[in-house]
Amino acid sequence: MKRIQLPKKLLSALCAAALLVGAMPGALAAESTQQVSIQQQSIATNAGVFTYIDAQGGLWSWGDSLTGGVGNGTTSSTTGTPEKILDNVVFVSSGLNNNGAAIQSDGSLWVWGDTSLDMDYANQAWAPVRLEGVKVLLPDGTVSQPTEEPERTELRHSGSTTLEKLSKEEIVQLLNQASSTLPNPVLTEEPSIHAPYATGAVDHQALEAAAQRLNVLRRLAGVPQVQLDDSLSENAQYGAVLLAHLGSLNHTPSKPSDMDNSFYQKAYEATSTSNIAAGMDLLESVDMFMQDSDASNVARVGHRRWQLNPELGRVGFGYAQNLDSIYRDFVTEKVTDTSGSGCDYDFIGWPASGNFPNYLDSFDANTAWSVVLNPDDYQVPTQSGLVVTLVRQSDGKTWTLDGKDSYTPAASGRYLNVETSGVGNCIIFRPDGVTKYEGVYQVTIDGLKDRSGKAVDFTYQVDFFSQPDNASKPSDWAAASVQEAIQLGVVPFELQTGYTQTATRQEICALVVRFYETVTGSPVQGRVSFSDTKDEDVEKAAYLGIVNGVGDGSFHPNDPLTREQAAVMLTRLAQSMSKHLPAAEANFTDRAEISPWALEATGAIQGCGVMNGVGGGRFAPSLSYSREQCITTLMRLYHYISK
Incomplete structure (x- = not known):
């Protein structure tokens, strides 16, 4: 659902309409901290539109949708099957002008259909939109105040505000x-x-x-x-x-x-x-x-x-x-001593925001997450008013933990609780179905308020990483280049191991993006998305024009990287940095085996000495490319463009 700011003339009329709705017998509203739960107006019909509220507060609608009166996002002539258009609804009313209005449990007013004042169809909302600043008058004289949506802020960080986050x-x-x-x-x-x-x-x-x-x-x-x-x-x-x-x-x-x-x-x-x-x-x-x-x-x-x-x-x-x-x-x-100096903090998290090792005995797949809020900055949270959402960025898997649901304490499985005794006001939560934490998880907690009562946007990220394989060392011929690249800061931590194994398409993206941002000093702001990955480095590399998809909007991030793909990506990396490699003809005995789209790049990358053949005058374009080969040729490119 979207929120809109309506013209003053229309807003005034709708405010008046809302007051009339509130004056009707059985009309409901609540202060922002109170949830309306009684459904006294659960069915409405008019102008060929039928709506009803189910037992869970879902609003269903069907009928004549010529001007958006059904509220399902379309203007088809008729909708014969009921469709849910809104949740948490306690009151619904249909108007003569093929429109409707509903009140949610937080007191907010939503409208859809023809919302013009003179039935000229000048203002149409095909799906429910929330009216800003509207209050609903109760029969007892009290007035609802819709729950304020928080202003979006940057990601939050756990721990002391004066301690640097660790790499x-x-x-x-x-x-x-x-x-x-x-x-x-x-x-x-x-x-x-x-x-x-x-x-x-x-x-x-x-x-x-x-x-x-x-x-x-x-x-x-x-x-x-x-x-x-x-x-x-x-x-x-x-x-x-x-x-x-x-x-x-x-x-x-x-x-x-x-x-x-x-x-x-x-x-x-x-x-x-x-x-x-x-x-x-x-x-x-x-x-x-x-x-x-x-x-x-x-x-x-x-x-x-x-x-x-x-x-x-x-x-x-x-x-x-x-x-x-x-x-x-x-x-x-x-551990009950309190003689420490303390620190200024927003919240204390376990796992902490930012980089976090996934191989600790103190945190595994069944460990509950915890957020201890700074009592000087936040009101005491109530569980029924919270919704915790976790998103695994690698595949978009989402867990939603609603405080109004019931949870049983157990050693594993979905869980949510708010504990305000002891040390700090603590929100405890745990998703289910996780076998091992890998990569970035984003946490959003809705329903928190600061000390003044203002709604707070609360989102943070944890980037889980695995224990490095200390036994993995690069080959002797690649050791110096790998060490130089690590010191330069262009090798992501995850790739500082398994040097001889085949690189993936995602891994080369991680390398070239880190290289670009480190050498240029400019973070990549843009993104190009794919249907089969949400990896940030892939999206950044695509934005820079270094990589493309494989068709149908997909990227195949886990496919092995080939030599001709590496040649193209390294050439495009130089171009993205305004360092164009001189044209040269690919001089290999297996030149006919090189894909047409890679032929020019292969010649250029050979001509400047960044990539060579595999012996016998061959390039072997479809042969896989290892991590240490990626790093070594990346450093050769670095020295070439730095001349």
Whole structure:
């Protein structure tokens, strides 16, 4: 549906009509924060048009549509089958002039058909359009205010506004530098989990490794770092011993009969103010607390929210074992401190906006997403007023989670909840049917309002990437060019691996677009779309004229790249940068095998020394082209046009 601004004369008349509608018995309206749910005017007929509202609020229409009176977007003479033209409708009325009006549950007024004042058919709306600024008068004297649509803004970013977003390379380096192992043994002094109780001692390196792991995850989320505090760890150790004694988890455990009161009070203080875990070591527990998506925790993701609290400044860890328990390991994490400096932020997201690794133990296909809003910037959200939409950009797959629907907490599947207790006002959601997150996902949350009550446009993106294959190295002949290209910044992170494998049509687009934008310093603004891919690099390369489709509006992004295709794309890349390669004849023994559309480019690219043959005087136009060949010839082109 579209929104229009009508002429003042017509708008005034329609406002008057809306007031008359509101004065009719059973007319409904509501303040913007109230949803109208009663359907007292659910059927309307007039001038050959029939409309009715179904039980779900869908408005159906059929009949004479000569001037758009049916509202289905056409002006055919008749529409014999009912068609849905609007959702969330609570009131409908048909006019004598082959037109109609409807009120939605948010109090907004929509009209269609001939909306002219003198029946001269000068103003026609073939589908429902929303009237701006119209209020509906209720019989009790109250007036509805249609829900304001938010002003569209740029993509939002999670985390501190003063922390730079990390590149994929920086994230990989951050994760690789963090300790992934604990000292052996973890305990330098064995605790006693039976009377007489004793805390024992955890190797300080193990405690530091746990704090480092937490700081790595906090850096990914864009919140300030925390400090390991020995006094908090000392208290946490009491709690770990008590949990190990019980062999189970309990934030408020009862006092064992053989435990002295002093030990118990310290242990109770720890368990009641800590994240607690069983069945995993210190490092694993930090990731598990961030995962937080099992049936008993997904409604709150409270452990995660404590770990990502911007005001958290000091942490402590405790660890003990009970070899007779099925869980064996017990961990306490003191995370309720608020001595940190905090930060200015719009929201705290997990996964965070921007680049995000898809190989973390703390985030997998069944992990719930969370958005913690800055309470200084947003009103407290209500679940019934929210709609969360996720779009996977690679194929356009869309998930819509409506807050008015019901959701059952579970370890997987569709889910939506709003949790306002504890740390921050949190929106928790999860799509279904995802096996692994790859590429860009866009999240839009409708229904949020700022502190003044104004509707907010809230959209952000997460770009998931896989762990690089460190064993993959370019061939010796290509190593220098690949390294130079990476340093120049023209090789996307995803292509810094698997150098010998065949490149795809999409991958060459990623390379040439990065090359163009890096060398020229100008981002590509335009796009040309295809029916079988929404990849941004493909659309940019097509806009630059570097690539074309294969017919029927498709591109075949995953098809292997051939040598003659590479020759054409490299030549067009130079042209897009106003660097025209000199014409030359393709001098190969298999010249007749080169496609006519690639013959000129092959000659030019050979003439300037960017691409050569495969031996024996042959070009082998249909042979596949590898990633390292793409990168190497790209750098040859770079040096040629830089002369």
